[in-house]
Amino acid sequence: MATIRDVARLAGVSISTVSLALNDTGPVSAETSERIRQAAKTVGYAPNQVAQTLKSGRSKLIGMIVGDISNPFFSRLLREIERRVLDHGHLIIALDSATDPDRERFILDALSAQRVAGVVLASHGNGPDYTAHIRRLKMPIVLIDHKVEGIEADFVGTDNFLTSAMLTEHLIRLGHTRIAHVSGKLGLWTTMQRIQGFRSTMTAAGLPIDESLIVDGDYLHENAYGEVLRLLTRHDRPTAIVAANNVMALGALQAINDLGFKCPSEVSLAGIDDVPWSAVIQPRLTTALQPVESLAGTAIEWLIERIYARGTHIIAPRERIWLPSLFVGSSTAAPPAG
Amino acid sequence: MATIRDVARLAGVSISTVSLALNDTGPVSAETSERIRQAAKTVGYAPNQVAQTLKSGRSKLIGMIVGDISNPFFSRLLREIERRVLDHGHLIIALDSATDPDRERFILDALSAQRVAGVVLASHGNGPDYTAHIRRLKMPIVLIDHKVEGIEADFVGTDNFLTSAMLTEHLIRLGHTRIAHVSGKLGLWTTMQRIQGFRSTMTAAGLPIDESLIVDGDYLHENAYGEVLRLLTRHDRPTAIVAANNVMALGALQAINDLGFKCPSEVSLAGIDDVPWSAVIQPRLTTALQPVESLAGTAIEWLIERIYARGTHIIAPRERIWLPSLFVGSSTAAPPAG
DNA sequence: GTGAAAGCGCTAACAG
DNA sequence: CTGTTAGCGCTTTCAC
Numbered sequence: 001m002a003t004i005r006d007v008a009r010l011a012g013v014s015i016s017t018v019s020l021a022l023n024d025t026g027p028v029s030a031e032t033s034e035r036i037r038q039a040a041k042t043v044g045y046a047p048n049q050v051a052q053t054l055k056s057g058r059s060k061l062i063g064m065i066v067g068d069i070s071n072p073f074f075s076r077l078l079r080e081i082e083r084r085v086l087d088h089g090h091l092i093i094a095l096d097s098a099t100d101p102d103r104e105r106f107i108l109d110a111l112s113a114q115r116v117a118g119v120v121l122a123s124h125g126n127g128p129d130y131t132a133h134i135r136r137l138k139m140p141i142v143l144i145d146h147k148v149e150g151i152e153a154d155f156v157g158t159d160n161f162l163t164s165a166m167l168t169e170h171l172i173r174l175g176h177t178r179i180a181h182v183s184g185k186l187g188l189w190t191t192m193q194r195i196q197g198f199r200s201t202m203t204a205a206g207l208p209i210d211e212s213l214i215v216d217g218d219y220l221h222e223n224a225y226g227e228v229l230r231l232l233t234r235h236d237r238p239t240a241i242v243a244a245n246n247v248m249a250l251g252a253l254q255a256i257n258d259l260g261f262k263c264p265s266e267v268s269l270a271g272i273d274d275v276p277w278s279a280v281i282q283p284r285l286t287t288a289l290q291p292v293e294s295l296a297g298t299a300i301e302w303l304i305e306r307i308y309a310r311g312t313h314i315i316a317p318r319e320r321i322w323l324p325s326l327f328v329g330s331s332t333a334a335p336p337a338g
Numbered sequence: 339m340a341t342i343r344d345v346a347r348l349a350g351v352s353i354s355t356v357s358l359a360l361n362d363t364g365p366v367s368a369e370t371s372e373r374i375r376q377a378a379k380t381v382g383y384a385p386n387q388v389a390q391t392l393k394s395g396r397s398k399l400i401g402m403i404v405g406d407i408s409n410p411f412f413s414r415l416l417r418e419i420e421r422r423v424l425d426h427g428h429l430i431i432a433l434d435s436a437t438d439p440d441r442e443r444f445i446l447d448a449l450s451a452q453r454v455a456g457v458v459l460a461s462h463g464n465g466p467d468y469t470a471h472i473r474r475l476k477m478p479i480v481l482i483d484h485k486v487e488g489i490e491a492d493f494v495g496t497d498n499f500l501t502s503a504m505l506t507e508h509l510i511r512l513g514h515t516r517i518a519h520v521s522g523k524l525g526l527w528t529t530m531q532r533i534q535g536f537r538s539t540m541t542a543a544g545l546p547i548d549e550s551l552i553v554d555g556d557y558l559h560e561n562a563y564g565e566v567l568r569l570l571t572r573h574d575r576p577t578a579i580v581a582a583n584n585v586m587a588l589g590a591l592q593a594i595n596d597l598g599f600k601c602p603s604e605v606s607l608a609g610i611d612d613v614p615w616s617a618v619i620q621p622r623l624t625t626a627l628q629p630v631e632s633l634a635g636t637a638i639e640w641l642i643e644r645i646y647a648r649g650t651h652i653i654a655p656r657e658r659i660w661l662p663s664l665f666v667g668s669s670t671a672a673p674p675a676g
Numbered sequence: 677g678t679g680a681a682a683g684c685g686c687t688a689a690c691a692g
Numbered sequence: 693c694t695g696t697t698a699g700c701g702c703t704t705t706c707a708c
Contacts, residue, residue: 001450017678020677020704026678050388050453052702055683079434341684353695365694386686392700680705680707682706683704
């Protein structure tokens with residue numbers, strides 16, 4: 001690997017002149033500059049990012065932590081973010097926390113040790129210990145999807161109250177009264193908002209809430225499958241189900257199919273977030289969609305801003321809540337008569 | 339961020355003693371060592387990986403480049419690899435080349451500038467220029483999925499000839515004679531092997547090969563959708579289709595559905611690689627499965643070996659070809675009578 | 677316009 | 693056993 005020294009030697013100048021010329025950061029005569037550029041090309045010089053990072057204290061790497069990288073919602077988000085970030089000369093280190101707060105902390109420490117420029121964090125932790133730990137790292141952070149109180153960071157998310165509220169409303173209008181909600185990991189802001197949206201909409205419609213119909217699926221396919229099996233084998237089973245994310249909706253659908261129920265004629269199903277190729281899944285799921293590109297765009301815009309602002313001025317935490325949209329598929333219909 | 343200096347000051351020793359003690363790399367009295375560890379803890383010392391990297395010339399980062407990070411085959415692979423790599427104290431930088439060789443080169447250069455320890459590469463390039471460029475980077479590389487001649491790297495993949503051959507054989511046994519193959523990006527080893535597997539099996543069964551039934555889907559959902567629309571609107575349409583990957587199989591299925599054909603009674607469909615929610619897709623696709631965990635395991639084992647062997651001894655390029663397995667779903671059946 | 681030198685945080689000889 | 697020192701590759705004053 002050629003270094004700045006090799007270039008200097010070949011061009012017959014000092015290393016500082018090379019740096020000045022190549023970075024356009026000082027007065028170098030056009031002639032010398034040209035000679036240096038030539039030399040750099042012939043020796044195949046590429047600046048060592050590690051040295052630059054050590055010098056500047058900040059690398060060109062951005063960390064991104066999500067709960068499940070194989071969840072299509074997050075892999076789309078990752079893809080969108082990565083695309084935008086490459087334009088700024090940054091690279092993304094994507095990590096899967098498996099929704100485990102301890103693992104998340106471990107990863108955050110590792111990213112901090114790498115002196116990453118910033119972090120896009122779909123957090124799964126909370127509590128004073130957790131927030132104190134994050135604050136101590138002093139990294140530019142943009143929270144995405146899951147909001148956490150007590151961290152000086154921007155937050156970009158969707159109106160989660162609305163996501164489940166609109167699905168619930170849709171089912172109520174179709175005539176359902178016994179509606180179940182398969183929720184995500186309890187304690188998370190996103191989860192609680194979605195549960196709230198469900199509850200409020202039920203109550204506003206004058207429907208009673210059967211607490212046993214609100215079950216915890218932990219945002220996982222398997223859990224949702226199991227919970228829905230349980231729900232549908234009860235004598236007072238629900239006629240409709242709202243799943244709090246995409247993979248749980250698919251788990252629910254599988255349970256419905258495996259038990260031999262017809263969807264939507266016997267059980268209606270609605271979920272949050274799309275899956276790619278949803279077009280080939282029968283029935284086509286009714287879903288509340290988060291605007292992935294808008295989320296990715298805002299997150300990166302703000303993070304980059306924060307990275308460049310660092311040391312210059314402080315930016316007060318911002319918050320942007322995008323609105324979901326409703327896609328009505330063929331998985332929801334009026335409840336069976338009787 | 340506390341540095342080794344802060345620890346040294348607090349413990350009342352020199353920085354080299356701190357380094358020696360904390361890395362267990364020199365003779366330090368038990369007492370001093372303990373004092374140093376205490377000091378490190380109280381100031382919250384964590385070694386700066388960037389400085390270590392600059393010193394050693396090699397970071398704890400591993401790059402991974404795939405053609406499409408949102409393809410479930412690759413996101414599973416990424417997840418598996420990441421899990422294994424964390425155990426060795428490494429982090430993964432995952433990047434999406436969008437199957438573009440130029441973009442792939444750009445990314446490889448960026449990784450090289452970061453002095454990554456090694457790269458897991460699902461390559462989409464070939465030709466002397468390409469291989470020369472990669473050789474020049476001198477990074478430990480493990481090729482995965484796509485084999486490229488002319489690079490001194492290990493290769494881990496699946497017997498791709500067999501994947502399409504077993505699917506074709508399965509269709510022939512069901513009675514099909516007009517079988518189409520929606521292939522991946524032409525020129526890639528993987529693609530060519532799969533086409534070969536298709537051809538050889540047809541020929542071995544004494545069936546003629548209609549060249550117009552071998553179409554290029556470029557491993558993309560949209561392309562496959564379009565190609566299959568075209569195939570099925572021909573007067574001499576095929577009765578069965580072998581798609582060279584998972585997303586193309588789903589694109590094909592969508593085309594079949596959209597045209598109003600029944601799968602499998604009117605058109606049979608088989609694909610390569612699973613999708614996570616395959617259980618809820620009707621009909622359940624017949625697929626040739628690659629052993630993702632074995633691929634990930636071998637790739638990382640070899641890459642880590644190569645990373646540690648660097649400078650010590652050279653390892654001759656190795657190759658491991660795993661066998662696929664056949665999953666018979668409900669998307670394949672005997673061709674319609676007449 | 678250009679060069680010398682300090683220093684980012686760490687490791688590893690080499691002295692003592 | 694412990695401390696001094698050089699140096700990884702680069703940027704950035706500060707002299708000349």
